[in-house]
Amino acid sequence: MRVLVVEDELRLADVLRRGLSEAGHTVDVAHTGPEGLLAAGAEAYDAVVLDWMLPGQDGPSVCRALRSAGNRTPVLMLTARHAVPDRVAGLDAGADDYLPKPFSFDELLARLRVIARRAAPEPLLTADDLQIDRDRRTVTRAGEAISLTAREFDVLVLLAGRAGQVVTRYTILDEVWDGETDLRSNVIDVYIANLRAKVDRPFGRASIETLRGIGYRFSLGPA
Ligand code: CA
Numbered sequence: 001m002r003v004l005v006v007e008d009e010l011r012l013a014d015v016l017r018r019g020l021s022e023a024g025h026t027v028d029v030a031h032t033g034p035e036g037l038l039a040a041g042a043e044a045y046d047a048v049v050l051d052w053m054l055p056g057q058d059g060p061s062v063c064r065a066l067r068s069a070g071n072r073t074p075v076l077m078l079t080a081r082h083a084v085p086d087r088v089a090g091l092d093a094g095a096d097d098y099l100p101k102p103f104s105f106d107e108l109l110a111r112l113r114v115i116a117r118r119a120a121p122e123p124l125l126t127a128d129d130l131q132i133d134r135d136r137r138t139v140t141r142a143g144e145a146i147s148l149t150a151r152e153f154d155v156l157v158l159l160a161g162r163a164g165q166v167v168t169r170y171t172i173l174d175e176v177w178d179g180e181t182d183l184r185s186n187v188i189d190v191y192i193a194n195l196r197a198k199v200d201r202p203f204g205r206a207s208i209e210t211l212r213g214i215g216y217r218f219s220l221g222p223a
Contacts, residue, residue: 010031040062076115096115
């Protein structure tokens with residue numbers, strides 16, 4: 001996991017950085033509320049460990065700012081306070097869980113795992129006039145149902161879920177084929193061609209852009 005630690009107590013921040021790294025995670029550390037907010041918006045983290053008392057902006061306020069900006073990264077709030085209203089306030093601010101200080105490192109790891117696992121993607125993915133239901137595995141465009149094979153669906157979810165970003169051929173093979181297919185094979189081209197024939201052409205759209213030799217980009221808006 002990629003974890004952001006926002007903690008102003010230097011010793012504790014250092015303990016967290018080392019412990020999480022040793023547990024195999026990639027860790028960035030911020031020491032103030034505003035610094036944490038900036039970092040959380042700049043990178044895609046799997047979880048944020050957020051201290052309650054921070055200089056500049058406190059934890060609950062950082063969490064509220066993240067949530068109102070649409071950032072849904074799981075947040076584990078650290079608090080030295082034990083009063084129930086405070087814990088409730090933390091959860092009200094949009095934190096996923098809280099951990100009172102002092103805590104055991106194993107417990108922190110366990111709670112992080114739980115909130116990261118719970119943060120499954122939203123079932124409904126909407127890009128443009130395209131609606132993808134991840135749970136039901138159905139796709140509609142402009143209200144019309146589109147029938148896709150399981151793998152076509154997976155490729156589409158991958159591309160549309162990162163609309164506006166380049167998705168490399170390597171990423172597609174890794175995530176949809178689990179790396180089982182040779183990178184040189186034309187299997188991806190075949191799937192992209194199928195998707196264009198089903199998802200774009202009948203609707204007069206061209207949402208899947210080819211970046212030759214690199215990958216693909218799902219674009220929003222009219223063709
Ligand atoms: Ca603090």
